[in-house]
Amino acid sequence: MRIYIAGSGAMGCRFGYQLQQSGQEVILLDNWQDHIDAIKQNGLKIVGDKPDCVKMTIMHPTEAHETADFIILFTKAMQLPQMLEDIKQIIGEHTKVLCLLNGLGHEDTIRKYIKEENILMGVTVWTAGLKGPGVAILQGKGSINLQSFDTCGKESSAQIVDVMNQAGLNVIYDEDVLPSIWRKACVNGTMNSTCALCDCTIGEFFATEDALHTVRAIIHEFCEVGIASGVKLNESEIVDYVMHVSEIAAPHYPSMHQDLVQNHRLTEIDFINGAVARRGRKLGIQTPYCQMITDLIHAKEHILGISK
């Protein structure tokens, strides 16, 4: 199977590496020139659980020409529209496209380019990091829940699930993936933005009653908006899940802290708390916490001189 990874940062490298190791033809697509040069010159270096170094094909998205059997999208959320525009030429009648980006509402962008029966939406608890250009940090284990966007595509998705499972990616075909996508968005919406704003670890943020009040208020807004959008969400179950994740991840700075505070990169806030605030406005639901957090993250992006 010819598989393109559209956005080959930390997660794209993990998935591309595992799929290539399992015998698939994998092409990494990316726009970060130092990363492309490093992989072309030295191969992709893996550090972490099982250090390795492998030769991998990598190119700019617009340089890819052969039709894809399968494309995995792994840009940051705000890079997705441009990536889809840049890979139009490799999308064929039967090309399956999987989106595992964090955040909400990506299907609205993807369906402008891909037939609904070929879109797979999902969520993953695999993680990855980048030590620098061409060096991926792969630690721990994970899994993926995915579902065909259109029920017509369910049968033809079976081959994708098989291929990914042969690569050890632990995929489950989920008959209703939306609640899992929203639950993960709640984790990101309570930890990422808050720890980036407070410049602290997850454990430090979750240690005070003031912070926990904010966490519960954010989850309430996500659930009100999600349920009004037809997603089956159980608020108390999500609160328990978020608290559980906060304990496991206590010593870590979440990815938005790494992006904004440590690396001065734009954040995915418009697709997490910002997405809930936008959808809430359309539905007539008040989301003051999500709106304020989105505004504050944008203010911080502006202060750091990295606004759009």
Ligand code: NAD
């Ligand atoms: P990433 O930032 O590592 O890569 C995304 C894009 O940004 C890639 O094209 C990459 O080349 C580019 N990039 C990265 N560092 C750069 C730099 N210093 N200069 C220029 N370009 C740079 O993103 P990711 O962590 O792979 O995440 C992709 C998607 O998956 C996001 O939606 C994220 O929220 C989600 N996600 C990430 C993780 C994780 O553990 N990293 C886990 C689950 C979901």
